[in-house]
Amino acid sequence: MTQGSLIEQAARVYDFDAYFRASPAALRQADAPAPADDVRPIERAPAPAAGDVMPTLAAIPVEFLAHGGEDEEDWTPPPSDIALIDRTMLAEKGMLVPGAPVGALAEEFRLIKRQLLLTADEVGEGPKGERARTILVGSGKPGEGKTFCAINLAISLAAERDVEILLVDADFAKPDVMASLGLDDSTGLLDVLGDPTIDPESCVVRTDVPQLSLLPAGKRSHADTELLASRRTEQVLDRLLAANPRRIIVFDTPPALAASPASVLALLVGQVMLVVRADRTTEADVREAVQLLDGCEEIALVLNSVSYEPGRGRFGSYYGQEG
Known part of the structure; x- marks a missing residue:
């Protein structure tokens, strides 16, 4: 007997149907406007779990780890102002390892980012305007994989041809x-919010x-939420968006049920990607997190840490087939 899609499995666990609205695609088919509190489930679950097969060092050619996919003889050191992301880490x-062969994880995030990009186009036609190019990645509680998903989403989005x-x-x-990418911390968002003389663009680290x-x-700072709630945050956000019309901003935020900054930032972004861990997040946690983040009208769920059965097909396996 088939188990259905991942989101269908999640629906049986969390009873999503009781409080989620129809997806935007379904609403468009019905020629009806999406409700303000629409919460969209995204189908795939990318993060590792017990029994799941994830990329290993042995499976990734060493040149991708050392030089981002370039041959040894063609590789030249980047400029000194370019940060080197630790691909081995x-x-x-x-x-995801930039430049590595396509695998299951890459395919999962291809599906996720495609839905987010489509939604960004729709949001951009409304009052949010340029703020449609902002995505908040969060979770209900710690340990649900939101930083893992935020980094992988950013790497996957960076592979697109028309965005930065x-x-x-x-x-x-x-x-x-920064630590997850093998880099040191430096002057950043809180510094910019607290000091109007700092140009936000001067703190951006190119990689x-x-x-x-x-x-x-x-x-x-002990006033992080207050700084986020200030008018300065809107000015900084608009400055970062105006500096590059191709830019999409992805925010990795603290768990909504553990700290307040996420709910404040949700008021300013185009959409929210809420990470739901299949083996840990309760239905009550999902409900409460959605309520705290409902300052953003577009909330999508990513079901995380789903175990796959050995021998079953999985996204990405197609690329390993011959003929």
Whole structure:
């Protein structure tokens, strides 16, 4: 007997149908406008789980780890102002490795980003305008994989031809984006919010992954939520968007049920991607997190940490077939 899609399996666990609205695609087919509190399930679940097969160092050619997919003889060191992302660390953590062969994880995030990009186009036609190019990645509680998903989403989006990605670490209490990429923290978002003389663009860290830049969290402050709620945040956000019309900003935020910054930032972004961990997140957690983040009208769910049965087909396996 078939188990159905991942989101159908999740629906049986969390009873999504009781409080989720129809997806935008279904609403368009019905020629009806989407409700303001629409929550869209995204089908795939990319993060590693017990029994799941994720990328390993042995499976990824060494040249992709050392030089981002370039041959040894063609590789030249990047300029000194370009940060070198540690690809070996990414592989060890089971994350996407830029330039590596397409696998299951890459296919999962291709599906996720496509839905987010389509929604961004729709949101951009409304009052949000340029803010449609902003995505908040969050979770209900710690340990549900939101940073894992934020980094992988940013790497996947950076592979697109027509966009450039700025990944912002907005988890001020426990920033982990820079460390996860093998980089040191530096002046970042909180510093910019607290000091109007700092140009936000001067704090953007360019990386050796084409079309991917980073903005660290900055120096920790006890007034992080208040800084986010200030008019300065809107000015900074608009400045970052205006600096590059191709730019999409992805925010890694603290868990909504553990800290308040996510709910404040949700008021300013175009859409929210809420990570739901299949083996940990309760239905009550999902409901409460959605309520806290409902300042954004577009909330999508990613079901995370689903175990796959050995021998069953999986996205990405097609690329390993011959003929």
